[in-house]
Amino acid sequence: MNSFLRLLYRDLKAGLWSTKSMIVVQLVTPLFYIFVAGFGYAAVIPKMIVGNREISYVLFLAPGIVVMQIMFAASMAGAMLWIDKRTAMFAQIVVGPFSRWQYILSKLVSIMFQGLLNASIVFLIASPLLVGLRVSVEGACYIVGSLMLGSLFFGSLTLAISVFVKSNEAFNAIFNVLFTPLMFLSSVYYPLEKAPIIIQAASFANPLTYAADMLRAGLLQVYVLLLPIEIVALIAESIIAFAVATVAFRRVKP
Amino acid sequence: MPECSIETSELTLRYGTLTAVDHISFKVQNGEVFGFLGPNGAGKTTTTKMLTTLLRPTSGKASVLGFDVASEGGKIRPRIGVVQQEQSYEYALNVERNLDLYGFLWDVPKKERKKRVELLLDKFGLQEARKTKPPELSMGQRRRLQVAREFMHDCELMFLDEPTTGLDPQARRVTLDFVRDKVRNGVTVFFTTHIMEEAEYICDRIAIINHGRILALDTVKNVKHKFGGVSVIHLRFAEYNDDLDHRLQSLPGVQRIVHPQQKDEPLKVFAEDANAVLPGIINAAAALGAHITELRVEEPSLDDVFVQMVNSKGGEAR
Numbered sequence: 046m047n048s049f050l051r052l053l054y055r056d057l058k059a060g061l062w063s064t065k066s067m068i069v070v071q072l073v074t075p076l077f078y079i080f081v082a083g084f085g086y087a088a089v090i091p092k093m094i095v096g097n098r099e100i101s102y103v104l105f106l107a108p109g110i111v112v113m114q115i116m117f118a119a120s121m122a123g124a125m126l127w128i129d130k131r132t133a134m135f136a137q138i139v140v141g142p143f144s145r146w147q148y149i150l151s152k153l154v155s156i157m158f159q160g161l162l163n164a165s166i167v168f169l170i171a172s173p174l175l176v177g178l179r180v181s182v183e184g185a186c187y188i189v190g191s192l193m194l195g196s197l198f199f200g201s202l203t204l205a206i207s208v209f210v211k212s213n214e215a216f217n218a219i220f221n222v223l224f225t226p227l228m229f230l231s232s233v234y235y236p237l238e239k240a241p242i243i244i245q246a247a248s249f250a251n252p253l254t255y256a257a258d259m260l261r262a263g264l265l266q267v268y269v270l271l272l273p274i275e276i277v278a279l280i281a282e283s284i285i286a287f288a289v290a291t292v293a294f295r296r297v298k299p
Numbered sequence: 300m301p302e303c304s305i306e307t308s309e310l311t312l313r314y315g316t317l318t319a320v321d322h323i324s325f326k327v328q329n330g331e332v333f334g335f336l337g338p339n340g341a342g343k344t345t346t347t348k349m350l351t352t353l354l355r356p357t358s359g360k361a362s363v364l365g366f367d368v369a370s371e372g373g374k375i376r377p378r379i380g381v382v383q384q385e386q387s388y389e390y391a392l393n394v395e396r397n398l399d400l401y402g403f404l405w406d407v408p409k410k411e412r413k414k415r416v417e418l419l420l421d422k423f424g425l426q427e428a429r430k431t432k433p434p435e436l437s438m439g440q441r442r443r444l445q446v447a448r449e450f451m452h453d454c455e456l457m458f459l460d461e462p463t464t465g466l467d468p469q470a471r472r473v474t475l476d477f478v479r480d481k482v483r484n485g486v487t488v489f490f491t492t493h494i495m496e497e498a499e500y501i502c503d504r505i506a507i508i509n510h511g512r513i514l515a516l517d518t519v520k521n522v523k524h525k526f527g528g529v530s531v532i533h534l535r536f537a538e539y540n541d542d543l544d545h546r547l548q549s550l551p552g553v554q555r556i557v558h559p560q561q562k563d564e565p566l567k568v569f570a571e572d573a574n575a576v577l578p579g580i581i582n583a584a585a586a587l588g589a590h591i592t593e594l595r596v597e598e599p600s601l602d603d604v605f606v607q608m609v610n611s612k613g614g615e616a617r
Contacts, residue, residue: 051404059389059400133387140351141404142377299353 049147052138056155060125071118071159075167078110079103079174095236095261096269103174108260109233111167115160115195116227116253120220122152123203126297127216130207136299149294152204153287157196164192180264187263190276194283195256201286205293232257232269255279301365304329304456304487305350309359312345319345321511322359332478332488334502334519336495338609342511343491344384347460350489351381364456380454382446382462384491388433394444395420395429398451405452412451419447422477424470438465446474450481457481460491475501495601505601509609523604529554530573531603533565535593536584546583552576565593567603 083103090102129135139145168175180188203220210216228234230244231253237245248254255275261267269275305327312320320342327333337343348354350363352372360367366374389397395416402412420426423443433441442465449457459478463471479501482488492498498505499519506516515522536543547556547568552575557567570576573596584591599607 048406051406055400055404059392128390132390133383133385134389136353136383136385137381137387138404140353140376140379140381140383142406143404144373299348 048143049151052143052147052151053155053158056125056151057158060121060128060155067121071114071163072166074117075110075114075163076170078113079107079167079171083107083110093236095238096267096272098265098267100265100267104265105236105261106234107171107174108264109231109257111164112191112195112253112257112260113228113233114163114167115192115256116199116224118160118163119156119196119199120203120224121159122156122200123205123207123220124216125152125155126204126207127210130297131213135297139299145294145297146291149204149291153197153200156200157193160196161189161192175264178265184263184266187259191256191259191263191279194259194279195252198252198256198279198283198286201283201290205286205290208290208293208297227251227253237269252279252282255282300329301362302329303327305333305361305363305489307350307359307361310346310349310356310361311358312349312354313357318511320349320356323508323511323513324359325506325513325516327487327489328504329487330482330485331503332482332490332501334498334505335489335491335508336493336498336505336605337508338493341508341609343493343508344460345511346508347381347458347489347491351379351458352376378455380449380452380457382449382457382459384460384464386438386441386445388441388444388448390433393430393432394425394436394440397433397444398448401448402451407452415451419450422473423447424473439467439470442466443470443474450477454486456487456489458489458491461493462490463492463494463497471497495605499601507605507608514608519601523599523601529569529571529599531597531599532568532570532573532576532580533593533595533597534568534580534591535565537590537592539566539589540587543583543587543589546587547580550576550579550583552579569599569603569607 083106086106087102092099092101093105095105126135129138135148138148206219206223207216210219226247230247231251232248233253237248237254240248249271255278258269258272258275259279262269262272303326305325307326308324309322310320310324311318311322323342323346335343335346345354349356349368350361352363352368352375355369360369362368363375364378366372368375389400392400398416398419399412402415407415420429423446425440425443425447428436428440433444436444442462446459446462457478462478463474466474475497478488478490490498490502502519504516504518505522507514507522515525517525544556547553552570552572554569554571557569559566568576568580577594577596580594581591
């Protein structure tokens, strides 16, 4: 078997799927957000007009939560590198029949795979909400593109950060400090059109907004005005983040 | 196949102003166990990391299995095995799965993996712990797992960086014997340690390194002969005092005296010619009324030679 695929299998078996509690958290949390918070807020939030359509708050929230979960799942790439450094498995692997390039790529592909799987399960469980929606081929491209680019961007970002982290405390602190503003300064929880201008400005610079808007376009046929620009920006930022992660990765001392 | 498994020439690695490895040159022949000995911080692990392509040399050259470590790492890595000094394991998988996954990473077929897992669990005394995850193992068990894991795949050259750290004497012996078996099957071993007893037991040739420089390189026997070059007189007295110590120190032919560090150790007198020194020792003891309870002459151990070499000032390569 190809050495990259062997590494990928290792990441899934020893990394992502070895901690059952993590899998449960990754699946249960978004369902709580969608079914509990979504329906709770929907009682007080009337139907809203987003882009070109009127939709319920639950439908608006669901794609945002899926994308947010992609961001959290992608952070596992950084966590896996951090754990590999801490348990000296990183050095053990790069003295084996693998290149550093294969190592970093396996991390990103594994979290992409995990992200797509998580999203599919969440969509499946949330399918009663989605009854009546038709996803076109173009829409499917938006969905897959959003999930993959989101994984690539956030996976690369967390990998690059993990290169420089030296302690567990720093690792946890950085991710908490980074992810909280990313979550709330985005279009995950609310449409940006009516938000204060400062929040709008910050949110339009946030790749999580692009991924959420792209997923809504694919799933709900809701198109925000800046969607084409957001897609280009997300592609460009994902490529840049991957390049930064690759360069930073050279600095990892085994 | 290249003539030597490892060949270095003026290999050097600097961290800023610190020279961790300083122009070392040596060859490791195919099929031998080459011991790389030195105190902590001598440059053993740094050398190992350069040879295993983890660190890039600052200057000098090194080839492993005929390939340059700086430019042909991709050709070297699939053919070597490495047991690092740092403990490493898949923390979330139990012992059995750790072994199996490692074999899988090296593309060992499933049937063969199963066979090897059982063999290694038996050999390294890990059968009872096979379903236990590494964080719940003792330090010695984790080390055994790490060493055993490297035997899941075949290799031509194995780097063992202080592989017996944390092992009890029995596990240490099992590990060394297993390595010996592999050597009989044609594997070359680069063995890093600071435990001289191990080096004497397993190594065909040794290099002693300190402050990044090689101080001695030869077979264990020749190193002892060339660099020991002395006899060690083991002595015990019913009473030992400063007067007697001064007398012994001033005897012609006495190189140095090593006082016992523990209660049950003898006094060691190092002399080029024991026969020439012995009458002086006996006379000095008689003159001061000190009763000799034990007297024997021995060749210096590798430990003695090692301590003498690393403690000697200058540490010039010889």
